[in-house]
Amino acid sequence: MRKENCDFKTGFLSEAGSFLQNKDYFAYTELDDVACWVAVKGLDADQEISSAELAVKAILEKFMEKPAMSRRAINKYLRHAQNILQAQSLRVRLKASIVIVVSDYSKMIVGVAGNSRLYHFRNGTLTYRSTDQSLAQEIVNSQNRSLDISQHEERGNLLNYLGKPNKFQPFVSKKMKLTDGDVLLLCTAGFWGDVSEIEMADALEGVKDSEQYTDLLEEILLSRQRKVVENYTVAAIFVNKVYQETNKNKMKYIKMIAAALVLALVVGGGTIFYQVKQAKKLAELTVEMKDHEKSGNVYFQDGNYDEALLAYSEGRNAAKKLKDPIHRNLLARKLRVTQLIINGDKSAETGKFTEALEHYEKAKKEGKLINGFGKEEVEQRIANMDSVVEIVDAIKDADFRFEAEDYNGALAIYEKARKKALAISFTGETQIKTKIEDTEEKINELKKVQKELKAEGLEKSGDQSYARQEYVQAIESYTLAQEIYQETELLAKVLGLERKIMNANDKLNPVPQVQPADNALPNEAEPPVDEVTDAS
Structure with a gap:
């Protein structure tokens, strides 16, 4: 009865953030000789089926049926969840990112598919973090340099996950020893994307239990005051006392x-x-x-x-x-x-x-x-604070104009604000640059719409000229409209006008009829039928 001779305390929270529905799910079970913790983030848009909940229940169902702590067993648990998600993918493909920890109360094994994570702290120091199965992680591995994956634009580009159509290859670690005082932290991307490893370690100082720790971590997350807070899940396991091997094993050692x-x-x-x-x-x-x-x-x-x-x-x-x-x-x-x-x-x-x-x-x-x-x-x-105040106020003004669809006015203010930001090396300069790019894109979209409207007007004018048999004017209107459609890359419209231009040209320059030769005889009419008088 290992569980009775150790002390593992679990505290967790899972919230929807700014959304109505929480696509995350966490659950765990502690049996007599082995325990299992699972944290999953749903990645699909299905509103009726929770892929995260489905995956967690599939894992724990298989685990409780055949509890074991081996790499082979954990691989089977993950593949069972993979099969369940694929079988339930009826309307949309169900997808999820998962981290699973299995422990015999003295050692542990970690399994990952996606970018849900496990952090292992010992004496307030991070000793292990699970590896993401994402493009950002691949870039870090290939370049062999330290990089903050939480800020990388490819952090959500997963190379492996539950529900993947083919070549599902989860990561399963080797056995890792646990000691008294260790802290295990399971979390989804909605949490680790905004809370750094340093903050996780620093938050351990002074906390007494796992629930106090998760509450403090949530405060750190929410203190970022993001406009949009993703679904987030964080579970802390305080390993107050690990299971000690028997005297027989001790003598062996x-x-x-x-x-x-x-x-x-x-x-x-x-x-x-x-x-x-x-x-x-x-x-x-x-x-x-x-x-x-x-x-x-x-x-x-x-x-x-x-x-x-x-x-x-x-x-x-x-x-x-x-x-x-x-x-x-x-x-x-x-x-x-x-x-x-x-x-x-x-x-x-x-x-x-x-x-x-x-x-x-x-x-x-x-x-x-x-x-x-x-x-x-x-x-x-x-x-530089006075300049920063001016820059931030200018951004707010430009944002207001952008929302009011005054894109030219917004662009002018953004550009001035960025110039000031560059002058004082303001850290928000990159955000202003992004706003400028978004505004220019809107302006280009409007210009494109205006061109399309102009082309449609010319095409309509050409149709009216054609109806009045004014074929020269029709061809001119069609040609001008066709040039605009080419600029806006509306190829179907270009081809349609090409046919109209050809029809107008045919009307303007009709093909001459073939005249009969001089010696050709006209069609002889049938001779009239003589009237026959009935003799009778």
Whole structure:
């Protein structure tokens, strides 16, 4: 009875966000010797069938029928859910992204199809994150560099998922050991897309249980104040106490360790070898820590704060492993300053200027403790705040004009706002650029409609001229209309007018009739029939 000799606590929440229907689903079951947790995000638009709920129930049904913790068993659970979704795809193709965790209360195995995720924290540090099956992940893997997938435009372009028509290939991990105090976090893309790994780790400090942790994470998510909040699901498993192996197994491990020690003594120098190995490991960690700090500094100077945040976080983790409190605190403060600048920029972009100034002032204060780190960047932002206010106000005005379909007026204001944004390196400049592109697209659409209306008018005028047998005027109107249709790429209209032009030309220049030869005799009429008088 493993469950009675361990302590696993699960807390979760799953919400619809800004939508009426929640397409996410989470459920779990804890049996005597093995447990299963499943989080799924529905990816289809079916309003009657919940693909996420269908997948979760299919998994747990199969699991409870044959509970097991092996890669082969988990593969079977996932393929069973895959078959169920394919069989139920009647109106639309049912699709879902899934993460499943199976544990025997001392180890775990993770299965993934799509981009729902598992995060594994130990001592407040992220030790494992499941790999997405997306194009963004493939790009990261192929380029072999660190990249914030949550901001990548291809993060939702899934290469594998439940319901895939063919070549369904889920990822199933090897067994991973659990220890007392571990925290497992299952979540869908609606959550991890807005809450960073650093925030997940930082939120662990001071929380007492899984429910308090998920509530705090939800506060972080909602503090982003997005106009549209996606469906989101997050489940936290606090591994307060893992199942301890029996004395029989312990003796087996003790004998193995004893044998290893005897071997080391026979060979000689075992202790020295261990010390050298430890020293080498510490040296590698020191180099890793310094490299991450150096990379973070470069990213920070370049204004790439998201990458700097990640580098400082990895450096701090290395410092924790080294048990180096000086560098740990130094990197933690750099991390804090960077995060405050990011938060300030986001607040400024959304027009929360007072909140933005508070973040910048806090960043300035934190930076003073480490030789004025970030002082120049923060002071520049504070000095530019008046310009930022003007830019944000201008964007609001342009947005209003855009909604009122005054696209030319909106475009002029957007372009002026972008020019100011470029002058002060305002972080919202890319958003303004996108708005300009959207506005230009609307203007081009209107121009196209106007051209089409003009062409239709010319075609109608040509039809009227043709009806009056004014074929020259008809051809002129048709030709002008045809040129406009060619510009707007309405090929069917172009071909239709080509036929009308040919018909008008035929009427204007009729084909001459063939005249009979001079010696040809006219058709002889039948001779009249002589009247016959009835003699009788």
